[in-house]
Amino acid sequence: MGGGGTTFFKQEVVAQRVAYVIDASRSMSKQRQELMREELTKSIKQLRAPMLYQIIFFSAPAWVAGSDVEVDNEAGRGIVTDKSGSYEWEGRKRSYSGWEPKGEEQPVPWIEFSSKTRRQSEKHIENQTMSLGTDWGPPLRMALEMEPPPQIIFFMTDGAGGSTKELLDDLRKLARRKKTIINTVALMEPSAVDGLIYLAKETKGQFTIVDERGRAEVQELK
Template identity: 25%
Template sequence: MSTLPPMHPTPPRTGHPAARQQAGISPVASAANPSQGVPSMTSHRVVRWTVGGSLVGFLTSLGVHGILLLIAAYWIVGGTSGAPGESGSGGDIQMAIMSDTELSALEAAAGMDSVSPASAIEEGDAFTTPEVLEGPSGVPDVTGPTGLGGAAEGLGGAGGDIGEGDGMGDGIGGGSGNGTATFFGVEASGTRFAYVVDVSGSMQGPKLSALKMEIIESIDSLIEHMQFFVSPFSSDGMLLGNKDKWTPSTDVGKKWALQQVKDLQCYGGTNPLPSFQKVFDLKPRPDAIYFMTDGMFEPEVGGLVAKMNKRGKKVPIHCIAFDIQEKAVEDAMKAIAEESGGRYVAVPLSGSKK
């Protein structure tokens, strides 16, 4: 009798549920992934759902925000922009369009007359053509009262400047013709003129009256773009109206000078040097200086004035010896005029304006 080999028990098939339970294998784990089990399968699905949901949510949010931006842009740009002169209100803008008949009815109700610009001009309501009066020679008549007083004598002088007039209202605005000034009959060129004038005690009476008239007429003859400066002197130098700067020769400036000159008084001795110092301190320097005196001054004045004149642009000094009897005074004034390139004249009291 032969001996049979020992029989080993056959392991149960895992495909049967009972067998799987006996083997200790979960049905879910066996079906899904026998090697990894349930936890690995679930985590993969969660990751896929999370990523997919986030992408869908992002795209949805992007689309919604884009639509909102378009709506906002429409309201801001399209919805609130009105016609010129109107402010948008965020809603639809209604354009008021009226027919000619409706417009005429509205004007009639408001009491308005529809007048065209052409008809207004024809009727003379808007513009008036100036009338040009011509004199005998066909030249426009520009004569008439101007300036501070007196009558103009028309145009003249070089460069088309305003011509000389007669009296305190000379010319249109007191013009002198060609950028010149005149004082005691002495003519000077330029735009800035300084007057150094004697008001010492010896000038009392007719001399002072003549001086005032000459200053007033000289300043009034200046045209508007010119400037003037007056420094009366006696024992010391003074400022007309306490003004140490140039005065424009406007109507206002001329009226101011007229009042200040009328108030001049005579006193003291004869010392022109401080007044010359004030004149040469002006910025800018004068184009010409008028120096008038009736008496003797210190001999060194001429040399000191020449030194001051050499410190900058040389200024011509026109010297007027007013009713002077001493030859020494005449010689001193001639020297000042010659050294500076100015003129010297002797004016007797009988030949001056009183």
């Protein structure tokens, strides 16, 4: 596959292009947030030039790390703002899943790894706030539609929001078409396990479950 290497919750990979798709929902308790920030920071530090990477956070909407995010679940509306502009999301009122971009979508550029970009990413990870909602579809599609597509996606969540059979099948097909491996992590949430195992197995990825004590175990996929 080429490139450098890194690890994430004990998953070891070698790749040139790595995308992180990370849950930033309010169900992420203080313990879960600390684990996420620690492990994501550690993984970024292991990257080496000339690797390319990107971090996409999600709750109901999804956004590139470093963006400003406002989510109003009662109104079914979200606004994501970065240096390139503002991007609107909409969803069913009082619903935490089924959200989609409205109009122009936020660009998702690759980041060239360097000591400078690493420090910037560490700051974004440290300062990322949580918002209501958990929807798997939008952030994974954002990552899979990057150009060129990721060779590896690390997908970490503590919820199963929006993970319908139809969505999982669509993501499987898109990942296979893009030749992208999806490595998945269930962060202390048993209800997410089946869907995460499916995505990992169907894209030849790895699956990790993290227990209530924060212990990570990569499981064999049969």
